[in-house]
Amino acid sequence: MPELPEVETMRRGVLPIVGGRVRDVAAPRSRRLKRIRIAPRLDALRRRLVGRRVADIGRAGKRVLVVFDGGDRLALEPRMTGLALLADPPDEEHVRFRLELDDSPAGALLFWDRRGLGSVRLMSPREFEAQLGPERLGPDALSVSAEALRERLSHSRRAIKVALLDQRSLAGVGNLYASEMLHVAGIDPRRPCRELRPADWRRLRAAMAQVLEEAILHEGSTLSDGTYRNALNLAGGYQNLHRVYDRSGELCRNCSRGRIERIVQSQRSTFFCPRCQRPPHRRVARP
DNA sequence: CATATGTCCTGAGAGC
DNA sequence: TGCTCTCAGGACATAT
Numbered sequence: 001m002p003e004l005p006e007v008e009t010m011r012r013g014v015l016p017i018v019g020g021r022v023r024d025v026a027a028p029r030s031r032r033l034k035r036i037r038i039a040p041r042l043d044a045l046r047r048r049l050v051g052r053r054v055a056d057i058g059r060a061g062k063r064v065l066v067v068f069d070g071g072d073r074l075a076l077e078p079r080m081t082g083l084a085l086l087a088d089p090p091d092e093e094h095v096r097f098r099l100e101l102d103d104s105p106a107g108a109l110l111f112w113d114r115r116g117l118g119s120v121r122l123m124s125p126r127e128f129e130a131q132l133g134p135e136r137l138g139p140d141a142l143s144v145s146a147e148a149l150r151e152r153l154s155h156s157r158r159a160i161k162v163a164l165l166d167q168r169s170l171a172g173v174g175n176l177y178a179s180e181m182l183h184v185a186g187i188d189p190r191r192p193c194r195e196l197r198p199a200d201w202r203r204l205r206a207a208m209a210q211v212l213e214e215a216i217l218h219e220g221s222t223l224s225d226g227t228y229r230n231a232l233n234l235a236g237g238y239q240n241l242h243r244v245y246d247r248s249g250e251l252c253r254n255c256s257r258g259r260i261e262r263i264v265q266s267q268r269s270t271f272f273c274p275r276c277q278r279p280p281h282r283r284v285a286r287p
Numbered sequence: 288c289a290t291a292t293g294t295c296c297t298g299a300g301a302g303c
Numbered sequence: 304t305g306c307t308c309t310c311a312g313g314a315c316a317t318a319t
Contacts, residue, residue, distance in 0.1 A: 001311080001312060001313070002313085003313090033296090033297080034295095034296070034297095036296095062313075062314090077313085077314085078313080079296090079312080079313040079314070080296080080297090080311075080312060080313050081296090081297080081298095081313095082313090094297095113296095114296090114297060114298075115295090115296045115297045115298080115311095115313095116295090116296050116297070117295065117296050117297090117312090117313065117314085118313085119314095156289080156290090157289080157290080158289090158290070162290095165312095165313095167313095167314075174312080174313070175311095175312060175313085176312095223311095225298085225299070225311085266290095266291075266292090267291095267292080267312085268311095268312060269311085269312090289319105290318105290319085291317105291318080291319070292316105292317085292318070292319090293315105293316085293317080293318090294314105294315090294316080294317095295313105295314100295315095297311105298310105298311100299309105299310090299311095300308105300309090300310090301307105301308085301309080301310100302306105302307090302308085302309105303305105303306090303307090303308105
């Protein structure tokens, strides 16, 4: 489930192809598996990309962007099980797309995706603006200010955990890191955004930066299914530092007394410590 | 307008 | 053992 830290790790891992020139593109077919979304069609993609140089590797929320000279961008969207790889893939069957390169230390950039919910899309600058511009994608969670965070979310009636997953409001946070950052901030995931106070937003912003930066340092989280890998097909290490995610019934690593609970919000699992993430005391009205 | 729900997809694991 | 069922949750389309 690549979220911001995993996708940022992919981005950094793919940086060696900057300067490379596209020799060809390929979308290997597996008889057994459905085809992932690739746009435009492969022949059009080939026409537009062969001969182009890779100018940069960027990131838009949870997508890796291969930026070509001329400004077109190839957006690799991993969704649940997608990987951007320079090394040999976990298996050949699930390789969905190849960008073959000259003048690059890596011969090819691969998009591998076991479940096939991901996509590969080439966008002109106009298309990029329409599909992944500020109208569609909120400020990046790694750099958002406390003020912008509050401005984007504080009017919502939704529970804070649910709102954090809305990519239009804030880009990059997914199910796992939403639980983790709310635990560090000491905020109950069920609290409606409108009831959070300025101090809560400041703590949340600090916890967000702390958790995401720490996770990037450890190259993301490889969960028990082992799917997520960096660009060299190596597992991440942040799963060993999870405070609440997938730790139901275990002791809280902060207070050592609460037991982590699992609840369901918007059909997704949320994990929290009922001791460390209590609802706030009501302010007592003075006479 | 904001928010909620259904859908896609594959493989792992549970239960019988 | 092998079958069926459920679940995981990204983003988007559709419904309320």
